[in-house]
Amino acid sequence: MYGVNAAYAASRKLSPAIVRAATVALVAIGLSGCSSIRENRGYVADQVLTSAIQPGVDNRQSVTATLGRPSFTSQYGDKTWYYVSSTTGRKPFVRPRIDTHSVLAVEFDAAGNVVAANRSGMEKVVFLSPDGDVTPTLGRERSFLEDLFGNIGTVGSGQGPGAGPGGR
Known part of the structure; x- marks a missing residue:
């Protein structure tokens, strides 16, 4: 015991x-x-590689060999390649917040040589706030019941789509 x-x-x-x-x-x-959960989005920028691009020295092939394919290219005007990189941080159950953002814009001339390599960051980011949950449209607003029963009386009266002079 x-x-x-x-x-x-x-x-x-x-x-x-x-x-x-x-x-x-x-x-x-x-x-x-x-x-916090950190995520890299887009191009993963390496400062050594992005600073190696020199106007007048590099061309499209050397830029592709150094940086890889761009995030997107310009469709109009001078040919410009954009390398977009963002790092976001978010806490669980919260929308992501951009911590760092950088864009490298490499401009080429007609021969394919680098003319300029411009860098920008958060100073050019625009934050938009949408106007509510409704998309504005032209025309009059109809209720659910008007949409549901709106065709009653118009079927067979010659007032439907394609009805011209003479009815049908």
């Missing part, structure tokens, strides 16, 4: 340490779920 009580007393002495360790582990696991 004495041995059982001694084992019980010994286990009671260890339990606060075990409880503390378990609590610390649970808090650490809970806080790891609140950490």
